Amino acid sequence: MSASTLPRAAHRLPAQAVLGTDIGSATSAAEALRTAGLDWGLTVHDTDNMTLLGESGVISTSLPGMRMIMRDDTYQGLAVVGSRYTPVSNAQAFALADDARLLGATFAHAGELEHGRKTFLTMDLPEARVRVGGSDLVDFGIVFRTSHDGSGSIVGEVTGKRLVCTNGMTIGLGSAQRWSIPHTASAHDRMDAAKVLLQGAMRYAKEFAAIGEMLISRSMTLAEFIAYVDTLYPKPDEAKKAAVTRWETRRADLLQLFRSAPTQEEGRMTHWAALNAVIEWEDWGRSVRTSAGETADQARAARQFNNPDSVGTKQNAFRLLQPA
Known part of the structure; x- marks a missing residue:
């Protein structure tokens, strides 16, 4: 592991x-x-007549009925939009x-x-x-x-x-x-x-x-927490070795976060600690994919910033802790 x-x-x-x-x-x-x-501001240009310089040379083209939105400082293109769009x-x-x-x-x-x-x-x-x-x-x-x-x-x-x-x-x-x-x-x-x-x-x-x-007033045993995370993250088919290894690593991380991590000191062994263990792993433990020129920290930050917490595993983690 x-x-x-x-x-x-x-x-x-x-x-x-x-x-x-x-x-x-x-x-x-x-x-x-x-x-x-x-x-910086925005500038709008018609696309009825455009000249492009590419690997094959100069190309004349058009996008009838469309306009190009550019930054007014670098003239970098941001979007091609319809005639009714208001920048x-x-x-x-x-x-x-x-x-x-x-x-x-x-x-x-x-x-x-x-x-x-x-x-x-x-x-x-x-x-x-x-x-x-x-x-x-x-x-x-x-x-x-x-x-x-x-x-x-x-x-x-x-x-x-x-x-x-x-x-x-x-x-x-x-x-x-x-x-x-x-x-x-x-x-x-x-x-x-x-x-x-x-x-x-x-x-x-x-x-x-x-x-x-x-949540912090409601206690949770270790066995209850294990059942909780196994509901959130079901064990994959044993034949999928790589997936099972990832599941085991995540499970170990979550157990450590719940029962001994300093970040769960307040409310240790409660529903509050359970929720925060899952959210902490989702924010900081889940692996990220980077694009060209992007660091892992930047990719992780973009995922945290762009993906709303109201959907997905975090929301399911909260829902499972609600009284029946």
Whole structure:
């Protein structure tokens, strides 16, 4: 059986810190975008007549009825869109951040993904920090996301982070976690949208704290935990040797996380520890595939940041712990 490959908790960085730039000192969205190198705009070009230079030489082509979206600083192409698509700049997409700051949020990180096709800006919510048990702290914040790849969506969503292990703790509880943001809103409408977003985040944090207290009050034996993880991760066919080896390694990691890891010290041998053991393994133990020029840390951060915790194994892990 291979040894655990989980990085030590003290060496972990939140996904947004790996993927973006620290904008904590910014006092406005415009300053935050400048600090993160996101203060570029968009330019739109017709594609009725285009000249391309490729390996076979110069090619004249066209995409009738379409337009190309480019960055206005490097002229890098971001998307080919239809004639009805309205581009939204980073400044427009993240204008709501100024209103959120007036309501108590603080700037955290900002960055770009997929060569600028997607951008994000995150903010912390100091008043939304919750404590589970005696000292297990979970911080909550919000992330604004937009895309320049043709979808044009702008969303705000709640994020959570358990400080002792840097686990992502945003799971589906029933409260709203994600809001669509119109980019044509007036200043008054933006403030109303910011209030909805921050009030929603505070409601989510309050509900999360209550559920956390319920989980930490319920004990779980080692045998119960083994049955729990075996339900989440069924043993593969014995004939699939490599799959069985991976299953055994994951099972050993989960047992160690549950019964002896420092990150489960608060609430040891409880349902809270069981949930956090699974989330910690999903965030930090599951292997990642890297693309060209990408490090394992970057690939892991992208997976954590882009894959919502409201689906998949984390949500199943939470669901299995609910009272019958």
